[in-house]
Amino acid sequence: xxxxxxxxxxxxxxxxxxxxxxxxxxxxxxxxxxxxxxxxxxxxxxxxxxxxxxxxxxxxxxxxxxxxxxxxxxxxxxxxxxxxxxxxxxxxxxxxxxxxxxxxxxxxxxxxxxxxxxxxxxxxxxxxxxxxxxxxxxxxxxxxxxxxxxxxxxxxxxxxxxxxxxxxxxxxxxxxxxxxxxxxxxxxxxxxxxxxxxxxxxxxxxxxxxxxxxxxxxxxxxxxxxxxxxxxxxxxxxxxxxxxxxxxxxxxxxxxxxxxxxxxxxxxxxxxxxxxxxxxxxxxxxxxxxxxxxxxxxxxx
Numbered sequence: 001x002x003x004x005x006x007x008x009x010x011x012x013x014x015x016x017x018x019x020x021x022x023x024x025x026x027x028x029x030x031x032x033x034x035x036x037x038x039x040x041x042x043x044x045x046x047x048x049x050x051x052x053x054x055x056x057x058x059x060x061x062x063x064x065x066x067x068x069x070x071x072x073x074x075x076x077x078x079x080x081x082x083x084x085x086x087x088x089x090x091x092x093x094x095x096x097x098x099x100x101x102x103x104x105x106x107x108x109x110x111x112x113x114x115x116x117x118x119x120x121x122x123x124x125x126x127x128x129x130x131x132x133x134x135x136x137x138x139x140x141x142x143x144x145x146x147x148x149x150x151x152x153x154x155x156x157x158x159x160x161x162x163x164x165x166x167x168x169x170x171x172x173x174x175x176x177x178x179x180x181x182x183x184x185x186x187x188x189x190x191x192x193x194x195x196x197x198x199x200x201x202x203x204x205x206x207x208x209x210x211x212x213x214x215x216x217x218x219x220x221x222x223x224x225x226x227x228x229x230x231x232x233x234x235x236x237x238x239x240x241x242x243x244x245x246x247x248x249x250x251x252x253x254x255x256x257x258x259x260x261x262x263x264x265x266x267x268x269x270x271x272x273x274x275x276x277x278x279x280x281x282x283x284x285x286x287x288x289x290x291x292x293x294x295x296x297x298x299x300x301x
Contacts, residue, residue, distance in 0.1 A: 001070040006050050006079050009087055009130055010068060013052075014045040016136060026055075041140045052077060052089075054143045063146045066091060073122060079130075080119055087131055090117060090124035091142070095150055102153050105212065109170065110149050113141055118182055166205035166216030167194055169228075185230035185289055190214050192291040193226060193259055193283075200297055210250045214259075224300055225253035230285060232261035237271045244280055257299045259283040259291065 021036035021043065035044040037057075044053040054064040068077035068089070078090045093107035107125070108116060114125050128138035169190035170183050193215055194204065202217035202224065209216075215226040227244050229236035240258045248256060262284055263271040275282055283299040285291055 001079060001081055003050070003070055006068055006070050009079055009089075010045055010050050010052075013089075013130060013135070014047070017043050017045060020136060038136070038140065041143050043139065043143075050077075052139075054139070054146075056143065056147050059147060063143055063150065064091075064095075073120070077127075078119065078124055080117065080124075082117070086129045088117065089127045089130055089139075090119070091127050092122065092124055095146060095153075102149055103212070105168070105170065106153075107149060110152075111142075111145050113145065114138075116183070123183060166207075166209075166213060166218075168212040168214055169194075182230070186214075186228055188289050189230045189259065189285050189291060190226075190228045192289070193228060193296065196291050196293050196296040197224070197300070199293065200300060202300070211247050213247050213251065216251060216253065222255070223251070223253045224255040224257060225251055226257045226259050226283070228285075229258065229260040230289060232263045234263065234267040234271065236260060237263060237267075237274065241274055241278060241280060245278060255281060255300065257281045257283050259285055259299075261285050261287065 017036045021038045023034050024037045024042065025032045025034050026042065027033075033044060035042040035053075037043075040057045042055055042057070045051065046053075050068045052064065052066055052068060053062050055062045066076035068079055069075035070079055076092055076094065078092065080088045080090055082088055093102075093104035093111075095102040095107060104123075108123055111125050114127065117124050117126055125142075127142045128135045132138065167190070169187045194217075197215070197217045198204075200219075202219045205216040205218045205223060213225055214228040217224050217226075225244060225247060227240040227247075229240050237258060237260065240260065244256045244258065256279065258275065258280055260282070262268075274280075281299045283291070283295050
């Protein structure tokens with residue numbers, strides 16, 4: 001799908017909104033902008049931009065403000081074609097703005113009523129199927145979900161926000177949380193890794209932290225930080241190394257470990273040198289997603 005196709009799809013969505021929803025003028029900065037309103041939700045699709053802006057009555061500012069792209073992973077919104085040929089308007093999950101930010105993984109684990117899809121090793125929440133007769137109802141529901149999740153983030157006590165567990169495996173099984181295959185594999189590998197460390201006498205950390213690592217365990221005065229990637233692709237190792245280095249600024253672990261499948265022969269030398277350069281250890285995950293206990297024990301020495 002090209003950006004031209006995205007513009008065409010957004011024009012069609014704008015036409016549906018204009019046809020079915022009432023007009024109301026709302027202040028945006030120093031300007032008044034005509035938006036479309038239905039019940040408690042308002043929507044605005046600028047005529048010349050691939051953007052969707054949305055909010056609710058009584059809510060200060062916009063709730064959703066996303067640029068929509070066909071392939072730009074930096075954009076908050078994505079338009080995808082499903083295997084069934086559906087045009088899916090998707091959101092990557094991060095909510096920023098002037099309010100309490102909501103991280104992608106937190107949003108994707110909390111959003112209800114909207115399935116998750118996987119695109120280019122990235123998990124996205126489906127806002128609506130643009131070809132469905134319920135497209136506007138689904139967009140409205142997604143806006144309300146964003147408002148609910150943001151309100152929880154705004155009013156959750158600061159102490160509760162800071163007191164985090166060191167185990168964050170992601171979504172549960174596909175039936176329970178509609179997780180993607182990647183999420184399910186991540187959950188299984190992280191859970192197996194946690195069990196293996198506990199069998200060695202380590203316990204999951206719970207302390208004030210600004211991040212939510214896959215697994216942070218402690219034993220005596222030592223701590224170990226794991227980043228789980230259930231595949232052996234070079235891109236996954238690059239992401240894991242960056243996450244471990246960033247998380248280490250806040251968590252100060254004694255040991256940093258990437259738990260992943262063995263990298264391919266083409267990238268193995270580069271991965272090994274990158275891990276050694278940053279003093280990061282490796283723990284192998286089997287092709288079937290299992291975590292051999294002896295590998296965990298060796299990585300924690």
